[in-house]
Amino acid sequence: MKHSSPKLGPFTKRLPTLTSLSDKDLATLAQAADRAVDVAALTDIIPEGAGTDSLHVVLEGWACRYKLLPDGRRLIPALVLPGDVADLGGFLFRVVHSGVSTLTRCRVATLPHARLRGIVDRSPTIRDALWRLTSVETSMSTQWTLCLGRMSAEERLAHLFCELYERLSAVGHAEGGRLPFPLTQEVLSDVIGVSVVHLSRTLNELRSAGLVSLEGRRLAIHDPARLASLGNFDRGYLHLDLKGPPDHPQAKTAA
Amino acid sequence: MIAPEQNHYALEPVKVAVSKHDENGVIVRVNDRIVAVLIRLDAAFYNEDRGHWYLEAGFGLCAGFAPAPFAELSDGLVWIAKRLGDGLRDFGKVIAEANLPSF
Structure with a gap:
């Protein structure tokens, strides 16, 4: 070390x-x-x-x-x-x-x-x-329990991509719809709880639909709104909006 | 309950709608009951698994998390036989009898 x-x-x-x-x-x-x-x-x-x-x-x-x-x-x-x-x-x-x-x-x-x-x-x-x-x-x-227990593989993957983008953005590691993406398909399959084969198919579906693309070890999100909609993603659970906009539910509760 | 050595295996070639495209596969029947659907992985995005056989669906004793894809169809049948408690056997005749299209 x-x-x-x-x-x-x-x-x-x-x-x-x-x-x-x-x-x-x-x-x-x-x-x-x-x-x-x-x-x-x-x-x-x-x-x-x-x-x-x-x-x-x-x-x-x-x-x-x-x-x-x-x-x-x-x-x-x-x-x-x-x-x-x-x-x-x-x-x-x-x-x-x-x-x-x-x-x-x-x-x-x-x-x-x-x-x-x-x-x-x-x-x-x-x-x-x-x-x-x-x-x-x-x-x-x-x-994540909701994702694993109730969402389809496509929804889980879309949700994960959205979450990773938000979390990495918060620490300055992602911007402009692009994020580092060093995960192998094997690791990714263990994250969303499907087989590697099913993960390959699911990833291909998201690519074919023009939602994302993988370029080397970077992921590009081409249509954030559609990806979020597919993944039922709402960033509220990440609590990244301490000083969020006034109309954000969290901001209302804090007021 | 039929003794394992008497189990009769039969394959039927099928097209299966997987995700948004079709894939070639076989229905595996044992004593006329469907125990599994094996899919041949033909798409380029399967990378190193391309050309292998994947347990798309398993029923009864074959249900559960899918094992790693099988290099040959016969390997998949051996896996199914093990799950059913069958001894090792040669599936060459079963595959030949199915008259499968060339995948």
Whole structure:
């Protein structure tokens, strides 16, 4: 593992989308982080069911949480993007029940639980931010359950593409309808819970319909409105609109 | 219940509407009951799976998450036989009897 500077990079863009944090709060978190390390692609950050004494924040690259069945079948119930905490659930329970693995080469910062506990005990705003982060994860998890349980493969894939675009845009990693897309078809099939064959067909349908195209490791969304409609996508569950437009339902509730 | 070694396998070539295009496939019957539909993956977008056989639908003991595509139709039939508790057998005669079109 190659060490580099301990900045929290996109994490300090991600958190302010959820709550108002002062520069001092963000600096406090950055100071608490250990040196970031580079982790090779397809490497476990935390094996399934392992204990942990730190939060792992992905600064660069894509990772995932996964669950395996004894016969090797896998589901990826969460994609961890730059600025995301890979193992938030481990903060209180010190064990992560899903595995956490890199998908691409990642740069990962660690926030030791003990240090973070001291910070949240002193700072209600940071505690609030972590609580909100947990709530967003629950909200996303519920949405993914809806996708897996009730949507067609085409709808799931459209929904996923819309979600990834919104999440990556929020940390400055996507714009103009284009986003980095480093997932293999095998990984993608485990994200939307279909076979690789069915994923190939579904991807082909979306391409043929002129909704998206894949160019190397980038995805281009050609018709965001139709894609969102196909995927029944409404970004509300991502809670990216802390300071959203006045007519946004979230803004009304907060007022 | 018929003893496994007496199970009679038969194939029927069919066109199946998969997604928005047709694919060539076979209905697999065991003792006149449909147990599976296998599809031949012909489209270019299947990449390395192109030309292989895919369990499009499985019924009864063949239901569940689709296994990886089979290189040959006979491999798919062997998989089905295993699911049904049949012993290993040669499916060459079953395939020949089906008089399948050249895929």
